Amino acid sequence: MASSKLSSGLIFLQLVLLVFVFNSANAQLKVGFYKYTCPKAEAVVKEVIDQVMKVAPSLSGPLLRMHFHDCFVRGCDASVLLNSSTGQAEKDSPPNLSLRGFQIIDRVKAALEKECPGVVSCADIIAIVARDVTVATMGPTWEVETGRRDGNVSRVSEPLTNLPPFFANISQLIAQFRAKNLNVKDLVVLSGGHTIGTSHCSSFNNRLYNFTGKGDTDPTLDSEYIPHLKKKCKAGDQTTLVEMDPGSVRTFDNSYYTLLTKRRGLFQSDASLLDNSQTKAYIKLQSATGGSTFFKDFGVSMIKMGRVEVLTGKSGEIRKVCSKVN
Ligand code: HEM
Numbered sequence: 441m442a443s444s445k446l447s448s449g450l451i452f453l454q455l456v457l458l459v460f461v462f463n464s465a466n467a468q469l470k471v472g473f474y475k476y477t478c479p480k481a482e483a484v485v486k487e488v489i490d491q492v493m494k495v496a497p498s499l500s501g502p503l504l505r506m507h508f509h510d511c512f513v514r515g516c517d518a519s520v521l522l523n524s525s526t527g528q529a530e531k532d533s534p535p536n537l538s539l540r541g542f543q544i545i546d547r548v549k550a551a552l553e554k555e556c557p558g559v560v561s562c563a564d565i566i567a568i569v570a571r572d573v574t575v576a577t578m579g580p581t582w583e584v585e586t587g588r589r590d591g592n593v594s595r596v597s598e599p600l601t602n603l604p605p606f607f608a609n610i611s612q613l614i615a616q617f618r619a620k621n622l623n624v625k626d627l628v629v630l631s632g633g634h635t636i637g638t639s640h641c642s643s644f645n646n647r648l649y650n651f652t653g654k655g656d657t658d659p660t661l662d663s664e665y666i667p668h669l670k671k672k673c674k675a676g677d678q679t680t681l682v683e684m685d686p687g688s689v690r691t692f693d694n695s696y697y698t699l700l701t702k703r704r705g706l707f708q709s710d711a712s713l714l715d716n717s718q719t720k721a722y723i724k725l726q727s728a729t730g731g732s733t734f735f736k737d738f739g740v741s742m743i744k745m746g747r748v749e750v751l752t753g754k755s756g757e758i759r760k761v762c763s764k765v766n
């Protein structure tokens with residue numbers, strides 16, 4: 441009696457375990473998720489991106505950044521792509537101002553819907569595209585985990601509370617990355633994404649003209665660099681675009697870290713990476729060693745960022761059109 445009770449109890453436990461293991465296996469991202477359901481998925485993305493990079497290489501920056509903005513707000517669920525007829529989506533929030541390339545994601549999605557309708561999520565497209573533009577700018581490659589599903593919520597208020605602002609100090613940056621399960625190393629590594637792309641003057645104008653409200657400049661910015669930046673950005677200029685890593689704006693390399701050692705990081709957030717011993721040591725190392733481990737580290741941290749609060753298994757949906765829920 442006792443033993444049959446025990447064994448039925450054990451069987452029950454095994455069942456529970458099995459269900460648990462099955463569900464959690466289901467709920468994992470993995471490399472090659474579309475191997476059987478859409479074997480050409482990544483090749484299709486790459487083909488479109490390679491074409492785009494030939495005619496519009498300046499989209500590499502915005503397309504890399506899009507993955508960051510997607511993952512930090514409600515997880516990597518393509519909520520960043522949703523349109524709102526009333527201006528209430530993430531897209532409509534101030535930090536998005538420079539987000540571009542939505543039509544490229546739409547183009548990739550259209551190609552994939554032709555290849556295998558209803559299979560590849562918009563969230564996975566963003567993740568694969570981020571890798572492909574990094575490769576296209578001569579940066580590292582990594583194996584993108586896939587299996588994300590798309591969310592159906594996008595709120596205008598959420599980018600402001602989840603994305604660190606350009607004026608963030610080091611403790612705020614560390615805290616906001618930690619909130620997404622990313623550590624101090626991920627912070628300094630992923631900030632290296634600023635090796636490509638451009639910024640609006642509005643993201644650093646305060647450092648040039650009115651840092652503390654007394655018409656002063658940011659003392660942490662190289663004083664010899666300030667006149668050069670002032671030439672590009674007049675006081676109050678919100679719209680002019682400036683290369684963040686002048687001279688190699690379309691090349692993914694370690695020069696971001698070299699700029700930082702010269703106190704020429706463009707944003708206060710970049711500069712603040714010198715205010716922590718761990719991030720400072722990383723910057724010095726990458727600068728001194730020609731980026732010895734940066735490429736490998738970047739792939740590792742991008743994979744980690746790509747796991748933030750993802751929807752998998754039966755959660756969410758596979759959108760048919762990336763800018764709207766099914
Ligand atoms: C650490 C916190 C971060 C802050 C505060 C930050 C802030 C910014 C700001 C203010 C801009 C310029 C926007 C504009 O005015 O046009 C920018 C651009 C950019 N960011 Fe970040 N960022 C951060 C992290 C990241 C991460 C993790 C990535 C990707 C791995 C990334 C990739 C980029 C890229 C590629 C651009 C250039 C976009 C373009 O060319 O249009 N950033 N970032």
Ligand SMILES: *[C@@H]1O[C@H](CO)[C@@H](O)[C@H](O)[C@H]1NC(C)=O
Nearest residue numbers: 522523531542543761763764
């Ligand atoms: C969604 O908005 C983008 C601009 O943010 C626009 O280019 C696109 O046409 C819109 N898509 C739909 C389906 O309304």
Ligand SMILES: *[C@@H]1O[C@H](CO)[C@@H](O)[C@H](O)[C@H]1NC(C)=O
Nearest residue numbers: 607608609610611612613715
């Ligand atoms: C960093 O920024 C946060 C949030 O704005 C602020 O509360 C904190 O006092 C700042 N820390 C330092 C050391 O300036």
Ligand SMILES: *[C@@H]1O[C@H](CO)[C@@H](O)[C@H](O)[C@H]1NC(C)=O
Nearest residue numbers: 649650651652653654655675
């Ligand atoms: C600088 O900032 C202060 C305080 O916000 C403001 O009163 C002043 O008008 C600003 N000066 C300029 C030149 O924008």
Ligand SMILES: *[C@@H]1O[C@H](CO)[C@@H](O)[C@H](O)[C@H]1NC(C)=O
Nearest residue numbers: 591592754755756757765766
């Ligand atoms: C949003 O997605 C969830 C599943 O993740 C679903 O239960 C819900 O009905 C969806 N809502 C809308 C408005 O599509």
Ligand SMILES: CC(=O)N[C@H]1CO[C@H](CO)[C@@H](O)[C@@H]1O
Nearest residue numbers: 531532533534535536537539
């Ligand atoms: C691409 C996009 O939707 N940009 C919007 C970002 O948010 C501002 C408002 O802060 C809108 O004016 C832009 O159209």
